[in-house]
Amino acid sequence: MQLYASLFLLGLFNNVRGVTVTQAVPPGPTQHITLDIVNGPVSPDGFTRIGVLANGTFPGPPLVATKGQTLVVQVNNKLTNDTMRLSTSIDFDGVFQTSDNIFNEGSPFVTQCPFGPGESYTYTIPLDPAQAGSFWYHSQLSVQYADGLRGTLIIYDPDDPLQDLYDVDDASTVLTVADWWHNTSTSGLASYLQTQIIPVADDGLFNARGRYNGGPEVEYAAVPVTSGKRYRFRLINISARSDFVVSIDNHTMTVIEADGVEVHPHTVNVLDIFAGQRYSFIVHANQPVANYWINAQINGGNPAHNLNLNVRPRINRAPRAEPTTPMTEGPTGADALPLNEWELVPIVPMPAPEPDFNLTFNTFMPVGITEWEINNISYISPSVPTLVRVLNGEIQPDDFNVTENTFLFPANKTVQVTIIDAANEGHPFHLHGMNFWVVKSNGSDIINTVNPIRRDVDVTGTGTNILRFRTDKPGPWFFHCHIFYHFAVGLGSVIGAGFDEVGKIVHPTEAWERLCPNYDALPASEQ
Structure with missing residues (x-):
């Protein structure tokens, strides 16, 4: 199946270079955040089901911080639906942890026990003063986060050494790809144990929006940009299983971060991002003003196991002026400039020590x-x-x-x-x-x-x-x-x-x- 979203090049303003725009981060050394974990309705692709949600949303509320701050995250377990796991624990993926704080690391039966309905736990996480970048949080218990308990965490660096390369880096430039199931994770795991076949996702989502074969024509997510501006997009794969092959029609992507590590600018036009991975890349809105497809092709499993993934979504009406150009799989063959991991070079050199x-x-x-x-x-x-x-x-x-x-x-x-x-x-x-x-x-x-x-x-x-x-x-x-x-x-x-x-x-x-x-x-x- 191919999932596509719209990238709108609005061209509403003149090409004016300005100060880098970043997401507002609460001041002070400590940030207090409350996450209520609840069961509630969710329908990112038009199919309504009950999910496991942080503060009632999918993804959960975006968390933002400045490097060196301390996150104090109070997690209140208010789960009631016994068709899914009722206990939980939260992991903050990719965030450096210290030994003296390992008990706040969030791994069930490794660093903590989960906590049940009606209980709360507060994670206190002093952020490494040298770490910034794109991260996320999710339930670490069994496959619970497939039910929706996942969200983004961005740690900003006021002194980002690469900030001269882009003009905009804010909430609008945080992008997610995710697989999505219409059934619960508990039923999916039970099926897997019985058949040895991992449940194939009913849909793939871009910024929590998608379509599935036979479903309603949900409006695709749109990413508005201004002609001439340079955007730092932070792409986070919050999937429980799938990888996505991502490209943008008529545009290149200059990768500057991988999993929180800044790298020398490396230009590609297609990249494969796997579950848990994160990339920042710069897109220059320098093409003629128009609407362009962001192509996000989901991979993972045999489509024959689920006919919803066997047919490319059809586009009939365009409520937000979807591009009139046909959907494609993005650059292929000689036209492709793929992201090869081994070509990425950290801007802060650090040789690999010899193994003991x-x-x-x-x-x-x-x-x-x-x-x-x-x-x-x-x-x-x-x-x-x-x-x-x-x-x-x-x-x-x-x-x-x-x-x-x-x-x-x-x-x-x-x-x-x-x-x-x-x-x-x-x-x-x-x-x-x-x-x-x-x-x-x-x-x-x-x-x-x-x-x-x-x-x-x-x-x-x-x-x-x-x-x-x-x-x-x-x-x-x-x-x-x-x-x-x-x-x-x-x-x-x-x-x-x-x-x-x-x-x-x-x-x-x-x-x-x-x-x-x-x-x-x-x-x-x-x-």
Whole structure:
């Protein structure tokens, strides 16, 4: 299926260069945010269903901050619909975490217990003073965020070294692509466990709008721009499964950020963005004033499993003057200038340190069993979070069940992970709390240790990926596939960094310590 949205080049004003426009961020060192997690109706493509929503919207309210601020996010669980998960926990994807605050990291059964209906938890997150860029938040419990609990988080840098390259960077330039299901995530997961077939999304959404075959002609999202202006678009894939191939008719995209890492300007005309990934790119509205398609082609699964994805949406009427040009798949063949990850160069150079340890991940799905494995082990969450057990003194390899897939390393070392994806599934592997160096990208034979791209989501394929990261943040850190249906059936692991140091550094709050007893006391129907 191809999903398309409209990019309007309005040409309403003269071509005047001005001060960079950025989203207004509340002043002060601390931002207080309240997220009420509720069940409510949602219909981004005209099909109404009940979702799991932050403050009643999909996506959830956009969060904005300035680097170095502290986010205090109070999450109130007001869920009532027992056809979906009633407990929850929130992860702030890509945001650097420190060891002393790892208990606010948000990973169920790794760094915390979830919390049930009627309960609240407040995440206090001091933002790294050196980190800015495009991020997002979502439920980390099972596949709950497929029901709608996901939203954007932008950390602005008042001293952005690349700000002279663009004129506008505000709420209107934050773009999302997302897959969407008309059924609940719990029913989808049950179907997956029974059939080994991941539920195919009923629709793909661009800025929370889309159409599905046989459905109403929902108005596509439009992105107004002014002729002559240069726009920093922040594209975030908030999907639970799918990747999107994105292009803009008659325009190029100059990539300047990948997963919060600023890179030297790199111009392409088509890019593939996978679940959990983020890119900033500059678009110059320098073409004749007209309406142009943004092409966002959704990939993920066999369309034969769902006829809604087997037919390209038809356009009849144009309530907002949709482009009269035909929809396409964007540049192909010799006309395509694709984004190749290994060509991205961080503007702040950081060589990849030599590894002290080498680890190989072989990903595999056994025939006839709905589970994914890393090195013949399918990850199963423990009943007691890893962090709780480490604080209780369980720090030896024999203390962890083999199904926890926990790898222990000393503090302040470098680990190299080689990922082999023999099935060519395209797993977007995500590391919590920190970035890794991508020494070798899938699709390239180049080994780059001088200044490789650093990011927190990297995609596998027919070749190998080589990643390196430091264990200078003691604690348990989730490392898993961001296709959450894969993650839910085992494609995950825990990196144990310097466990013998954790007790000296981590001092959780009483509120955190109450999470597990409260969760354990819940009936199974509310967990």
